[in-house]
Amino acid sequence: MRDATLGIILVFKFLPYIMYRSHNCGELRVADVNKEITLSGWVQKSRDKGFMIWVDLRDRYGITQLIFDEVRTSTEVMKLAKSLSREYVIQVKGTVIERESKNANLATGEIEVLVTELTILNEAQLPPFTIEDETDGGEDIRMKYRYLDIRRNPVKxxxxxxxxxxxxxxxxxxxxxxxxxxxxxxxxxxxxxxxxxxxxxxxxxxxxxxxxxxxxxxxxxxxxxxxxxxxxxxxxxxxxxxxxxxxxxxxxxxxxxxxxxxxxxxxxxxxxxxxxxxxxxxxxxxxxxRMTFDEAMRKYGNDKPDIRFGMEFGELNAVAQHKEFAVFNNAELVVGIAAPGAATYTRKEIDGLIDWVKRPQVGALGMVYVKCETDGSFKSSVDKFYDQEDLKKWAEATGAKAGDLILVLSGPANKTRAQLSALRMELGNRMGLRKPDEFAxxxxxxxxxxxxxxxxxxxxxxxxxxxxxxxxxxxxxxxxxxxxxxxxxxxxxxxxxxxxxxxxxxxxxxxxxxxxxxxxxxxxxxxxxxxxxxxxxxxxxxxxxxxxxxxxxxxxxxxxxxxxxxIAFPKNNSGRDVMIDAPAQIDQAQLEELSLALNIKA
Amino acid sequence: MRDATLGIILVFKFLPYIMYRSHNCGELRVADVNKEITLSGWVQKSRDKGFMIWVDLRDRYGITQLIFDEVRTSTEVMKLAKSLSREYVIQVKGTVIERESKNANLATGEIEVLVTELTILNEAQLPPFTIEDETDGGEDIRMKYRYLDIRRNPVKxxxxxxxxxxxxxxxxxxxxxxxxxxxxxxxxxxxxxxxxxxxxxxxxxxxxxxxxxxxxxxxxxxxxxxxxxxxxxxxxxxxxxxxxxxxxxxxxxxxxxxxxxxxxxxxxxxxxxxxxxxxxxxxxxxxxxRMTFDEAMRKYGNDKPDIRFGMEFGELNAVAQHKEFAVFNNAELVVGIAAPGAATYTRKEIDGLIDWVKRPQVGALGMVYVKCETDGSFKSSVDKFYDQEDLKKWAEATGAKAGDLILVLSGPANKTRAQLSALRMELGNRMGLRKPDEFAxxxxxxxxxxxxxxxxxxxxxxxxxxxxxxxxxxxxxxxxxxxxxxxxxxxxxxxxxxxxxxxxxxxxxxxxxxxxxxxxxxxxxxxxxxxxxxxxxxxxxxxxxxxxxxxxxxxxxxxxxxxxxxIAFPKNNSGRDVMIDAPAQIDQAQLEELSLALNIKA
The missing domain is CATH 3.30.930.10 (Bira Bifunctional Protein; Domain 2)
Structure with missing residues (x-):
């Protein structure tokens, strides 16, 4: 019974089937030379030298160079090729040939495609920003035209x-x-x-x-x-x-x-x-x-420490209090870190760091520093209150070595730890210690x-x-x-x-x-x-x-x-999707169906 | 720098670690006999013979029989075992032993576990329905306690x-x-x-x-x-x-x-x-x-035909109209199907089918039938209007063979096709032609x-x-x-x-x-x-x-x-999740934050 049914069903016939591409734009190599191929994609760029036109054709998989020339390409195709503009969607048929000047930066850089047939599948307006790894478009315009941003390699x-x-x-x-x-x-x-x-x-x-x-x-x-x-x-x-x-x-x-x-x-x-x-x-x-929360807070001032680099906190209450320096004496916590190799920082650079911790986002009132000189001596902003023996103890507590710069904050414990943690991360960034290819x-x-x-x-x-x-x-x-x-x-x-x-x-x-x-x-x-x-x-x-x-x-x-x-389609900082313009108003009828009324306060 | 950090971090120590299970309840076999194992799971059932207790322990992976007996199990464990009730969560330690009477229906049916230690991890109230493949719980109660329903094999x-x-x-x-x-x-x-x-x-x-x-x-x-x-x-x-x-x-x-x-x-x-x-x-x-929409509608009265069985529509306008039967003459479409081997249906069975198509959900006004007798003759409900030659043409048009029952509907084309499609599916179900293990x-x-x-x-x-x-x-x-x-x-x-x-x-x-x-x-x-x-x-x-x-x-x-x-947590036909009781009212403050007011019509 079933077969008889199928027999009848299969009588239905389809129209002949057109293939949009035999290869993608990232896969042709020298081994493919002389093959007749079909590609589809977007025009990345086009260089028209009159008698010769080169087009970079792009799809998700890469870029292939197309070539049209007066000698080998028909007048009709040549004319159509001259009308191409950035981001046009085209289909080409042609022959893979070896390039004269190869491009080592491109996976397909050893070949190009000599085009014999060209079909414009869709025209394109000039995009509002360049579809390049480094684009000229700002964040807002790229969000609005996210579908174009997705064409760029970094997002794709x-x-x-x-x-x-x-x-x-x-x-x-x-x-x-x-x-x-x-x-x-x-x-x-x-x-x-x-x-x-x-x-x-x-x-x-x-x-x-x-x-x-x-x-x-x-x-x-x-x-x-x-x-x-x-x-x-x-x-x-x-x-x-x-x-x-x-x-x-x-x-x-x-x-x-x-x-x-x-x-x-x-x-x-x-x-x-x-x-x-x-x-x-x-x-x-x-x-x-593994680290306990308490330990993380004590050692890094933070419950999510970046341990790709050291600069662990050294608590200095025992060695820095009970001297003549009132700021420290009155503080709940005195805590420092040793920035490796930063003893050579100029006064201006150190002042810059002090300004940085005093910004409202960090909120420190001041910062003490100690340079651990390579000769084993110490030079600090509080030399008036602490002698070399004192400062040596600070270096021990913070793990500072000759050539390092000790930076010390003081105040209420939690707040001070958070401030020093911010400084530690900032220094990690500035000193290149947070390497993107290292995972800890x-x-x-x-x-x-x-x-x-x-x-x-x-x-x-x-x-x-x-x-x-x-x-x-x-x-x-x-x-x-x-x-x-x-x-x-x-x-x-x-x-x-x-x-x-x-x-x-x-x-x-x-x-x-x-x-x-x-x-x-x-x-x-x-x-x-x-x-x-x-x-x-x-x-x-x-x-x-x-x-x-x-x-x-x-x-x-x-x-x-x-x-x-x-994220393919992120929302902006106001929770809006600026591409589709959501959220948006809905019909009064829709509100009524939901048994709701608007109640917007002025 | 990094290693030093790690060295310190690793000083932190964990408490000794207790393993809840060495195996799951579906995996022990004769090859595991004499192994000391730990299992955790739910008490499926418990049989207490006084001197001996058997417990079926269940987890996601299966059921393992536990055995406690006066001779080999400590008094303390024996006592605790007697307190077990359905759906208690327990952990046991024990030895795998070969069963005396094996259960071929259970993957673990050749062994049992002689328990030496028993821990009750959590007690359980008696569930509102039995946790069995065939449960005594109705749809509503199983939705409310969906987390218990999920313990049953069919849902799990x-x-x-x-x-x-x-x-x-x-x-x-x-x-x-x-x-x-x-x-x-x-x-x-x-x-x-x-x-x-x-x-x-x-x-x-x-x-x-x-x-x-x-x-x-x-x-x-x-x-x-x-x-x-x-x-x-x-x-x-x-x-x-x-x-x-x-x-x-x-x-x-x-x-x-x-x-x-x-x-x-x-x-x-x-x-x-x-x-x-x-x-x-x-x-x-x-x-x-493949089939076109038009073809599907003509052959099966349906754009999603079940082709596991035949009963294709035969259009009878050409052979059934222009006779004396006014009902067919006035109809836009006369269409029939041949139910295989159903010529033996009694008058009562056929009347049952006629009542079925006349139900409001189907909506036919009546149905004509033709029995294709095994001797090659035809017997129909419209013998008054059609002779054997006529009915033979109906059989040809519907593909009916000796022994089949032709069922014919008439009326407006779309409506009649839908009605006949419903009948075709109903017959497919009744005659067991829609086999769940066949895929078409x-x-x-x-x-x-x-x-x-x-x-x-x-x-x-x-x-x-x-x-x-x-x-x-x-x-x-x-x-x-x-x-x-x-x-x-x-x-x-x-x-x-x-x-x-x-x-x-x-x-x-x-x-x-x-x-x-x-x-x-x-x-x-x-x-x-x-x-x-x-x-x-x-x-x-x-x-x-x-x-x-x-x-x-x-x-x-x-x-x-x-x-x-x-679906793990489906909603009922009113769109409610009866387990968590959603949707529900929200606070007035929450409404105001959303700039909304309720507007419920009486």
């Missing part, structure tokens, strides 16, 4: 690179039996955490969905459901006031595992990071060092469970309210909540937090206790997270997880600081 | 299967140089197509983003941007009144290619479908038959470009407004728009549309013309889709694409009719 290659990273991640995790599971985008708004984007429900007047800030609760429910190794590469949403390099929608590599301890999670994601660095950069990373991962562990929020006068979860406190610190929850450490960890790469996670609470009682400490009444906790706490009553396994920020991970693996080129 | 395996399909799709397309590119979720509302979900923008009062119904325009912009092979597995959103088996958020495998013709796209996605069937079911599909793909091509919409009294795009008309039909756009065929195609599998796509318009003029025919003013077209038409001016390549519905594709590949088990 970033998007291809991102694909490579995500494929690599997916294959790695799938091979380890992780199952990618899609969690819903239309969920429920919760007051904890950042501000939600909401979605009015037409079918449920007056009610709203929320877009997920992360699939946190769903992945925990999957653990309750027994799916013991979950991952998802997933969009998340946060309606926050945008800072540079922050997007209202961003992508996470989201993972969760059951029947594990922190050690298992660190192992799996060390493995993933190792795999990425190996497969993408052919770099082997042996050790993933680091686990920061034992984060505090809670942090005090001045605005709301209560503790907030530092990670999120599902993070488990360390058992040995539980007794501090009532007496000194700020001291309780969490089973929480961040993966830091080159001074950026690329991932973070925790071992979760998996019993209703601890979860309820946690909500209590976050200022929820029992009713509020039940209303907001009742479904999770109920789930915990039906046999929740011990579980934990981690999420990587894919946008940043990709940028850093790509050796870049900004994420924008790694 | 569907989710694992979905992961396998998506990984397979991603690897196949990536190997063909397709690049997965994430397009934005916060885009702009457009009036064309289905209703959008919208997202109020706090930062732009009175303005809204929309969630994408598909990444259509973005993927076309990627083509303009030169990314000539794009794909994305992506969530899409439609705020439609829900029908059974339709979700407000659904997942698409979305693809687009440049410098291609329809033939290239069909080839690539035939290849993908072939790859899926081979890798998942080890089925080789040679031919992907089919391309349906040459869809109409436009379809008339009674409600709005205008033509709508049948596919979407970016689909290109066939060149040879362009002249009909003004005179007979309904006759214009599009370069549009659907991939049908077992009677379900699993994918659809088209070759797109790639020049501004044709796109503007298309919008005009859809009733847009030039201003409206510019306002809604100006960014796309502008893009077409900067060198758009010829392009086209296709999107598969992943939810349905997975269900069909999994041999299922409904998609719900293949």
């Amino acid at each position: 290659n970033s998007l291809l690179f991102r694909h490579k990273v995500t494929q690599s991640v997916r294959n790695y995790l799938s091979n380890l039996d992780f199952c990618e599971i899609e969690t819903p985008y239309l969920i429920k708004s919760t007051p904890e955490g950042a501000r939600d984007f909401v979605v009015p429900s037409r079918m449920n007047p007056g009610q709203f969905y929320a877009l997920p800030q992360s699939p946190q609760t769903f992945k925990q429910l999957l653990m309750v459901g027994g799916m013991d190794k979950y991952f998802q590469i997933v969009k998340c949403f946060r309606d926050e006031d945008l800072r540079a390099d922050r997007q209202p929608e961003f992508t996470q590599i989201d993972c969760e595992m059951s029947f594990i301890e922190q050690e298992d999670i660190l192992n799996v994601f060390e493995g993933l990071t190792r795999h990425l660095l190996k497969s993408i950069h052919n770099i082997d990373i042996d050790a993933f060092p 991962p680091l686990w920061v562990v034992d984060f505090p469970l809670l942090e005090w929020d001045e605005d709301s006068s209560r503790f907030h979860a530092m990670h999120h309210p599902f993070t488990s406190p360390k058992k040995e610190d539980m007794h501090l929850l009532d007496t000194d909540p700020g001291k309780v450490r969490a089973n929480a960890y961040d993966l830091v790469l080159n001074g950026n937090e690329i991932g973070g996670g925790s071992i979760r609470i998996h019993d209703k009682e601890t979860q309820a206790l946690m909500f209590k400490h976050l200022g929820f009444t029992a009713e509020q906790a039940q209303e907001q997270f009742g479904f999770l706490m109920n789930a915990f009553q039906y046999g929740a396994p011990p579980h934990g997880g981690l999420a990587f920020g894919l946008d940043r991970l990709t940028a850093i693996l790509g050796g870049q600081e900004t994420i924008r080129d790694f | 395996n569907s989710l694992l299967f979905r992961h396998k399909v998506t990984q397979s799709v991603r690897n196949y397309l990536s190997n063909l140089d397709f690049c997965e590119i994430e397009t934005p979720y916060l885009i702009k509302s457009t009036p064309e197509g289905a209703r959008d979900f919208v997202v109020p923008s706090r930062m732009n009062p009175g303005q809204f983003y929309a969630l994408p119904q598909s990444p259509q325009t973005f993927k076309q912009l990627l083509m303009v941007g030169g990314m000539d092979k794009y794909f994305q597995i992506v969530k899409c959103f439609r705020d439609e009144d829900l029908r059974a088996d339709r979700q407000p958020e659904f997942t698409q495998i979305d693809c687009e290619m440049s410098f291609i013709e329809q033939e290239d796209i069909l080839n690539v996605f035939e290849g993908l479908t072939r790859h899926l069937l081979k890798s998942i079911h080890n089925i080789d599909i040679d031919a992907f038959p 793909p089919l391309w349906v091509v040459d869809f109409p470009l436009l379809e008339w919409d009674e409600d709005s009294s205008r033509f709508h795009a049948m596919h979407h407004p970016f689909t290109s008309p066939k060149k040879e039909d362009m002249h009909l756009l003004d005179t007979d728009p309904g006759k214009v065929r599009a370069n549009a195609y659907d991939l049908v599998l077992n009677g379900n549309e699993i994918g659809g796509g088209s070759i797109r318009i790639h020049d501004k003029e044709t796109q503007a013309l298309m919008f005009k025919h859809l009733g847009f003013t030039a201003e409206q077209a510019q306002e809604q889709f100006g960014f796309l038409m502008n893009a077409f001016q900067y060198g758009a390549p010829p392009h086209g694409g296709l999107a598969f519905g992943l939810d349905r594709l997975t269900a069909i590949l999994g041999g299922q009719e409904t998609i719900r088990d293949f």
Whole structure:
């Protein structure tokens, strides 16, 4: 029966089929000489010498030089070739020939294509900026014409690179039996955490969905459901006031595992990071060092230190206080770093650094310096108060060697550490110590469970309210909540937090206790997270997880600081897509269908 | 410098690490006998014979039988084992031993684990339904406790299967140089197509983003941007009144290619479908038959025919009209099918079929039947009007053989075809001709470009407004728009549309013309889709694409009719997530921040 049917169906015939290209613009080589080929692509540039025309034809894969000449090309094609302009879309047929003057900078640089047929597939207006690696277009115009910006190698290659990273991640995790599971985008708004984007429900007047800030609760429910190794590469949403390099929608590599301890999670994601660095950069990373949050703050003033370079903090209270220098004597913390080889800095250069730390963005009141001369002597801005023996102790505490410059800040501990951390990173950049092709991962562990929020006068979860406190610190929850450490960890790469996670609470009682400490009444906790706490009553396994920020991970693996080129259609700092002009007004009828009215305050 | 840093960092020490399991519950075999192992999982069931207790321990990977007995197990562990109840989460240490009575139905059925240590990791309330393949829980309760439903094999395996399909799709397309590119979720509302979900923008009062119904325009912009092979597995959103088996958020495998013709796209996605069937079911599909839309409608009354079985339509106007039977004489179409081997149906069975087609959901006014007896004679419900010679012609037209039952409907052509199609599918189901393990793909091509919409009294795009008309039909756009065929195609599998796509318009003029025919003013077209038409001016390549519905594709590949088990957290028919209770009300403060007020009509 089936065959008879097929027999009849196959009677239908198609028109003859035209091939747009036999090769792409990046693959022809000397070995292809004399082949008759077809290419399609965009006119990168055209040089018309009258009797001869050269055209660089570009597609996603590269550039191939086309040649038209009076002798070998028909008058008609020659005429059409003269009408070509930048970014025209064309198709050519022709013969591969060896070039007379070869271009070693181009993969196809040994050949060119002598064109016999030319078809203009689409004309193009002159683009508003040049489609070159170094373009003449500013950020705004490139955002508006993002589809043209994507034609440029830096953006195109970033998007291809991102694909490579995500494929690599997916294959790695799938091979380890992780199952990618899609969690819903239309969920429920919760007051904890950042501000939600909401979605009015037409079918449920007056009610709203929320877009997920992360699939946190769903992945925990999957653990309750027994799916013991979950991952998802997933969009998340946060309606926050945008800072540079922050997007209202961003992508996470989201993972969760059951029947594990922190050690298992660190192992799996060390493995993933190792795999990425190996497969993408052919770099082997042996050790993933680990550091507690406290240690990171003390040594680098920062919970995401860049350990590609040293300049560890040296605390100088013991050796710099109790002398005649009141500024230090009155300070909670005196702390310094040794800038390698910077003893040769001129007075002007040092003043520049002092001005830099005094800028409002950093906020130091002043800075003391000590030059460690190559002859073993010291010269400082506080020679009046400290002798050579004193300064030698400073050098010991900061690890300074002959030729280094010690820079010292003082004041309230947290603030001073943050200031010195900013200076350290600035020096790292200026001195070229933050090499884009070097990769130094680091686990920061034992984060505090809670942090005090001045605005709301209560503790907030530092990670999120599902993070488990360390058992040995539980007794501090009532007496000194700020001291309780969490089973929480961040993966830091080159001074950026690329991932973070925790071992979760998996019993209703601890979860309820946690909500209590976050200022929820029992009713509020039940209303907001009742479904999770109920789930915990039906046999929740011990579980934990981690999420990587894919946008940043990709940028850093790509050796870049900004994420924008790694996102196909990013939004600007006002959350607008200037290309499609979104957000935009909607019809009154649409509003009414959603049971909404505008309520715009002047 | 770096090493010194690392040296210090590595001083930090971790607490000793406890392993939750050495094996999973699906992997122990006779070869493992005498091994000391650790397992963790859920108590599937427990049989307490007093001196001996058996527990089935379950995890994602399977079930392993545990045994506790008075002789070999400590009193303490024995006591704890007696307290175990269904769905408790436990960890056991013990020795693998060979079973006395083996269970051939269980992968681990030749062994059991003699338990020496038992830890209760979490207790569990009795679940509201049984965690068995055949559960006692109804749909509603299973949706509310979806995390428990996921523990059941049918749901768990569907989710694992979905992961396998998506990984397979991603690897196949990536190997063909397709690049997965994430397009934005916060885009702009457009009036064309289905209703959008919208997202109020706090930062732009009175303005809204929309969630994408598909990444259509973005993927076309990627083509303009030169990314000539794009794909994305992506969530899409439609705020439609829900029908059974339709979700407000659904997942698409979305693809687009440049410098291609329809033939290239069909080839690539035939290849993908072939790859899926081979890798998942080890089925080789040679031919992907093709059929025009017109042909599909004539032969099956349906643009997504199930060709696993015949019962092609036979048009009977020529042989059944111009006799004495007024019902047929007055009908636009008389059309029949031959149900194989159904001549033996009793009068009651045939009446049942007649009642079935007369139900309001089908809507036929009546049905004529002809039994093709094995002796070559015919017996019909219209013997009064037709003789044996007449009925023989009916049999020829419907392909009926001796022993078949011809069923004939009549009336307005489109309506009658739809009714007969419904009957054909019903018979296919009843007669077991729609075999879940047989896969019959089919391309349906040459869809109409436009379809008339009674409600709005205008033509709508049948596919979407970016689909290109066939060149040879362009002249009909003004005179007979309904006759214009599009370069549009659907991939049908077992009677379900699993994918659809088209070759797109790639020049501004044709796109503007298309919008005009859809009733847009030039201003409206510019306002809604100006960014796309502008893009077409900067060198758009010829392009086209296709999107598969992943939810349905997975269900069909999994041999299922409904998609719900293949979605981790589906919504119910009112668009609600009954587990988390979303959508829900939001705070007045949140509304005000969004410059919105509720406007609920009574």
